[in-house]
Amino acid sequence: MSSGSKKITPLFNDYLYEAIRGIAVEQGFTANLFSVDFDEESCIECDGFVSFVFKAIINGDDRELVLWCKVPPSDDPRSLALFQREVHFYREILPTFYRFQTEKGVSEATGEGFYSAPKCYLAHCSTDKDEPEAVIVLEYDESYERWDWDKLEPINVDHAKLLMRQLGRLHAVSFAMKEQNPQIFEQFKLKDVLVEGNDLVTLMRESFDRALVTMRTRFAADQEKIQRIKDTVFQVLTACADPTKSEPYCVVSHGDCWINNFIYGHDQNNVATSVILSDWQSSRYATPLLDLGYFFFLCTGAQFRQDHFDQLLQHYHNAVKDLLDRLGGDTTRQFPFTGLLQLVKPYRKLLLDGC
Structure with a gap:
């Protein structure tokens, strides 16, 4: 899905599109001079169907940023509850763990502490609206691959x-x-x-x-x-x-x-x-x-x-x-x-x- 196209499945909705655009600006892409595409072929259902995972590709300023997006099924309350727990982990627990270690002089650069979770750009889940606004956006690093x-x-x-x-x-x-x-x-x-x-x-x-x-x-x-x-x-x-x-x-x-x-x-x-x-x-x-x-x-x-x-x-x-x-x-x-x-x-x- 490019910057000017309409959403092509319920997964790729307006909220998700605007969330990726916001990340692009945060990562230094020039506003209105980049495109956002979602790779439908990369979409998989995670084991247990807790979430769908697919790639988002940002192109602009002669560079490309590939991200993993996770969204929950909209019709499964059990999966949504599990997704909310993962959002809480990325938003609250993991940053607190990282800050605590850094304050103790154990940074990621020292190679001593626990920093072995994917880099998270955004973790959000709101169920207040008719269609939940929910996504976890993670770093995609080609040097790592699922085993x-x-x-x-x-x-x-x-x-x-x-x-x-x-x-x-x-x-x-x-x-x-x-x-x-x-x-x-x-x-x-x-x-x-x-x-x-x-x-x-x-x-x-x-x-x-x-x-x-x-x-x-x-x-x-x-x-x-x-x-x-x-x-x-x-x-x-x-x-x-x-x-x-x-x-x-x-x-x-x-x-x-x-x-x-x-x-x-x-x-x-x-x-x-x-x-x-x-x-x-x-x-x-x-x-x-x-x-x-x-x-x-x-x-x-x-x-x-x-x-x-x-x-x-x-x-x-x-x-x-x-x-x-x-x-x-x-x-x-x-x-x-x-x-x-x-x-x-x-x-x-x-x-x-x-x-």
Whole structure:
């Protein structure tokens, strides 16, 4: 859609068009001398249909700026609630985390802190009008790409270590702020969006039943084991996700920590060098084990966990310690390694064996 054309689908509406024009001016494009186009062919439905994602291209002043736009479905209240949570993360939580680190002398340039989220140009969601005005606009960087990994294949150690480091840093900021800026941090103790709407158990049961149908042919020999898991999984997950059972070790979590939400950077030899965590719609105040367990259970195989689980836990905790101590905290008191092991202990067999 160019600067003079009409909207071509409900996704590319007048609000979105004017929002991108505003970003163009903020980024130094000469007013009225640039064009805005939306790439329909790039439009995808994110897993779970929480949002649609597509490119916006700004051209002018002999340069081009490509952006990722995310908009929610207009007819799904559950998806809209998740989208609002992601907007809140980009507008409130992430900038506060960044400012706190910078005030402590840990800037993005030092390479020490948590800055591994996409650059956000705009995050807005208003439902006051008949047609919601909602968009998240993120940086598009060609040096990063979504890791095109077969979801049925386990992750490898090098990629897992990069993720452990960033999860450790993300959680370290929470530990530091919770003690040093408790009034501000109190605002970030948010519940699961779906728990607040009483949709979580229903969603989990629907997903589990669909998974059972899919697995009946491929994993016919494991049906008894799968049924045992179904009989207990809801009680286990509910207990694990309850922050009151994990204090004083709860943090602001990513909440949806699996392969599709990692964007890896690679060098010329295709060696993974960095990772960005995207899709923050499930971010909440929870045990660190939520992110760790989600990752290990969904992104690794049983043999991988047997071989690398303890090593990666230590790698994660080392990252917590390095940044928390750098931010003026005290890891030995606020989140010792024994504290992490205490969180893991009730779920260790489930994580290692899958049952």
